[in-house]
Amino acid sequence: MRLSELLSKAPAKEEAQVERFLNARLAWGKHKTIEVGKVAINFKCKTCDDARTFMSGDRLSCLGVGDRVVSIDACLKCPVCEATVEAWFLVVSRDELDGQAPTVRLERYVDNRRGMARRVGVSAGAGDFDDLLERAQLAYEEQLGAGSMVYLRKIFEAITKQVADIAGIPTTGNNGARKPFRSLLQEVDERHHIIPLAFSSEGYKLFSELSEIVHGDSSEEMALRKYHPCRSLVIGIIQNVASDQDMQWAIDALGWNINGLNVPSGGAMVQ
Numbered sequence: 001m002r003l004s005e006l007l008s009k010a011p012a013k014e015e016a017q018v019e020r021f022l023n024a025r026l027a028w029g030k031h032k033t034i035e036v037g038k039v040a041i042n043f044k045c046k047t048c049d050d051a052r053t054f055m056s057g058d059r060l061s062c063l064g065v066g067d068r069v070v071s072i073d074a075c076l077k078c079p080v081c082e083a084t085v086e087a088w089f090l091v092v093s094r095d096e097l098d099g100q101a102p103t104v105r106l107e108r109y110v111d112n113r114r115g116m117a118r119r120v121g122v123s124a125g126a127g128d129f130d131d132l133l134e135r136a137q138l139a140y141e142e143q144l145g146a147g148s149m150v151y152l153r154k155i156f157e158a159i160t161k162q163v164a165d166i167a168g169i170p171t172t173g174n175n176g177a178r179k180p181f182r183s184l185l186q187e188v189d190e191r192h193h194i195i196p197l198a199f200s201s202e203g204y205k206l207f208s209e210l211s212e213i214v215h216g217d218s219s220e221e222m223a224l225r226k227y228h229p230c231r232s233l234v235i236g237i238i239q240n241v242a243s244d245q246d247m248q249w250a251i252d253a254l255g256w257n258i259n260g261l262n263v264p265s266g267g268a269m270v271q
């Protein structure tokens, strides 16, 4: 494949053998313009209010960083409204970078969307919660384990409280104090089955883990390992609530704005 194809998979950090893109070693601090095909990354364009494939030009700017490391800059453009997003890639090679067919890996990816575009594939199309889901994902990509979990937990608690309010389940106990979140969750789940089936036995366990991670009782490594299952749980809950007929009127009232929600059949797990 050409290097542009690998870069187009960002933010996925893949490794692949690519066609030669440097015909000589690029020394530290030296620049070279490379022609490796167009980089194409999907974003939700804010101006177009739709998913678009933002494209680079034919030439990319490549900077030598180390013997096996180059930094690549690209400016990507919405093909319809011409909104731009800058993207930066750090590419590391297993063997000689200027070899015939080097095996390279995308080590780091950063994009500067400046409010022009949003990531796609990050959100659940779930209105207000999308922003928090995107923040969780960005924190995860920066390897900020506890940070990513804070956003997931925020969504989890907000939904549970909103559903409790709709269903008339008191969020305070007889003494007027707030109920512990875990027991509120259990009550809400018994009445409205908000925890996806795939998680029904794991839902509370995952929540406990989420709480432990957020409260700092867990390592960063553990938080990063738990990110994907916790995220699937949270998205599954949003989807379950959105597809619950009894909740329909209330969702409108809450202004969740979830028209574009990707509800898979069965409302189960989403990666």
Ligand SMILES: [Zn+2]
Pocket: 045, 046, 047, 048, 049, 052, 078, 079, 080, 081, 082, 083
């Ligand atoms: Zn656009």
